[in-house]
Amino acid sequence: AQTVTQSQPEMSVQEAETVTLSCTYDTSESDYYLFWYKQPPSRQMILVIRQEAYKQQNATENRFSVNFQKAAKSFSLKISDSQLGDAAMYFCAYRNPRGKGAQKLVFGQGTRLTINP
Amino acid sequence: EAQVTQNPRYLITVTGKKLTVTCSQNMNHEYMSWYRQDPGLGLRQIYYSMNVEVTDKGDVPEGYKVSRKEKRNFPLILESPSPNQTSLYFCASRRQGDYEQYFGPGTRLTVT
Numbered sequence: 001a002q003t004v005t006q007s008q009p010e011m012s013v014q015e016a017e018t019v020t021l022s023c024t025y026d027t028s029e030s031d032y033y034l035f036w037y038k039q040p041p042s043r044q045m046i047l048v049i050r051q052e053a054y055k056q057q058n059a060t061e062n063r064f065s066v067n068f069q070k071a072a073k074s075f076s077l078k079i080s081d082s083q084l085g086d087a088a089m090y091f092c093a094y095r096n097p098r099g100k101g102a103q104k105l106v107f108g109q110g111t112r113l114t115i116n117p
Numbered sequence: 118e119a120q121v122t123q124n125p126r127y128l129i130t131v132t133g134k135k136l137t138v139t140c141s142q143n144m145n146h147e148y149m150s151w152y153r154q155d156p157g158l159g160l161r162q163i164y165y166s167m168n169v170e171v172t173d174k175g176d177v178p179e180g181y182k183v184s185r186k187e188k189r190n191f192p193l194i195l196e197s198p199s200p201n202q203t204s205l206y207f208c209a210s211r212r213q214g215d216y217e218q219y220f221g222p223g224t225r226l227t228v229t
Contacts, residue, residue, distance in 0.1 A: 004159075033216060045207065045220035091159055103148060103167065104175060105209075105218060107159035 006108035023092030039089040123221035140208030149191040154205040198228045
């Protein structure tokens with residue numbers, strides 16, 4: 001079974017600085033999807049960024065980028081120019097593209113990010 | 118507006134009193150799921166459905182039931198709730214072949 005581990009329960013960063021959230025995962029599959037979700041105090045789950053394992057290029061969405069290391073099974077999220085609105089719980093998640101595992105997102109434990117003004 | 122709705126958003130109940138949390142999506146998605154979120158554990162899948170009348174267990178199905186009689190609705194049923202089912206519950210849906218999963222706003226359930 002696939003597992004996702006976020007080893008940083010809490011992180012904090014000064015506004016306008018850069019922060020990196022860590023995520024490692026375990027799978028025997030060669031093709032899969034990885035995601036970062038943001039959960040602000042409203043509790044809404046918001047997709048931040050996704051990465052397909054077959055793509056070598058790291059995904060980027062504006063100030064958010066990932067460092068995908070397939071051999072190391074690592075998928076970190078970098079937030080540049082941190083803003084107060086980035087304060088939230090961040091979840092790393094994994095999904096198989098096909099088969100029974102395609103119906104399930106496997107989540108990490110979450111990292112609570114605080115932005116200091 | 119494309120959305121997943123859940124009701125109620127907050128619920129406090131007592132042990133053993135049957136309850137249903139409704140979930141509805143207006144995007145004609147085939148796949149629907151229920152997750153529970155607990156501190157330090159992230160979100161875990163309870164049940165999922167691939168289409169009408171097709172449901173299967175996720176990782177933590179004990180104490181829960183689901184049904185999928187219509188494509189848009191996927192209710193979660195707790196026939197005899199217990200305090201260990203106190204949690205934040207999310208319904209989610211996805212179109213077959215798409216990456217993105219759409220989440221509902223969450224239901225905070227407290228069982229005393």
